[in-house]
Amino acid sequence: MKTAEFDPYAHVVRPLMTERSTLLREKHNQYFFEVSPASSKGDVKRAVEELFKVKVLRVRTMNVRGKFRRFGRSGGHRPDWKKAIVTLKPGDSIELVEQGA
Numbered sequence: 001m002k003t004a005e006f007d008p009y010a011h012v013v014r015p016l017m018t019e020r021s022t023l024l025r026e027k028h029n030q031y032f033f034e035v036s037p038a039s040s041k042g043d044v045k046r047a048v049e050e051l052f053k054v055k056v057l058r059v060r061t062m063n064v065r066g067k068f069r070r071f072g073r074s075g076g077h078r079p080d081w082k083k084a085i086v087t088l089k090p091g092d093s094i095e096l097v098e099q100g101a
Helices: 019-028 041-052
Strands: 012-015 030-035 056-064 068-071 074-077 081-088
Touching: 012 041, 019 030, 030 041, 041 056, 041 081
Parallel strands: none
Antiparallel strands: 012 030, 030 081, 056 081, 068 074
16 A cells, blocks of 8 residues: 655645744744644644754644625635644744745
8 A cells, every 4th residue: 555745835835924923933933834724733743844954842733713804795704724833943943034025
């Protein structure tokens, strides 16, 4: 029986850059990522370690419910998504480049 090869890009969707994530990155060496809803903590840990060549100490995940938004007279929901907070070993860091000017 063949085992599927692990694809880190299938688990980590994108890094999240917010004021809170910047503060926690500077203070506690924690990074925020949007991850696949089907990913487990172990999957996220392995993906971050493979992608960024760092040592992950802890992964916390949370499911974020999509907000209701109006479009004129009608409305709809944004999609639900999953967020992961990854704590790195002291001394390790991830170089995140912000988009835009």
